[in-house]
Amino acid sequence: MVRWKIPLGIGVILLMVSTTWSGLGVMSVQVRDGQLRATPSFLGAVVGSVNYGDQVDVQQEQGDWMQINCKGQTGWLHNSALTTKYISIGGGGKDAQMKASGKEVALAGKGFNADVEAQYRKGQQNVNYLAVDQMELITISPQEMVAFVDKGGLKPSTGGVK
Helix, strand or coil: CHHHHHHHHHHHHHHHHHHHHCCCEEEEECCCEEEEECCCCCCCCEEEEEECCCEEEEEEEECCEEEEEECCEEEEEEHHHEECCCCCCCCCCCCCCCCCCHHHHHHHHCCCCHHHHHHHHHHCCCCCHHHHHHHHCCCCCHHHHHHHHHHHCCCCCCCCCC
């Protein structure tokens, strides 16, 4: 009886050690463009980026933030940008070349496509889609965001620009 307990115990210990060494697991990026930050805060300096479908190794968690490693880049990413589901965006053969933008791929992964949009627009004719399209084009640099926060006297609850 003791013979099978020893190998089982060793196996459990090895499993625990390998899990500890590899971090908290692998997750997929579920947003179009994710910004890796130096600190666990939306105000942290941007140190890299990840794309929809990228597989990341989670190193540690702090509140709603996860420190991840992806393609040699390490940084903090909000947990809302990650999923435990595997996301595959690879094409089939040479006729299946990618002709969609990263935004379209991300939306399609969530079940949104041109047919769904057309059906929604039909039922919501009073919505100003041009204004929404224009808002989507607005970009704010990290420097502009920091200046806005400083001018407004806002204080992040955790993390911050470093």
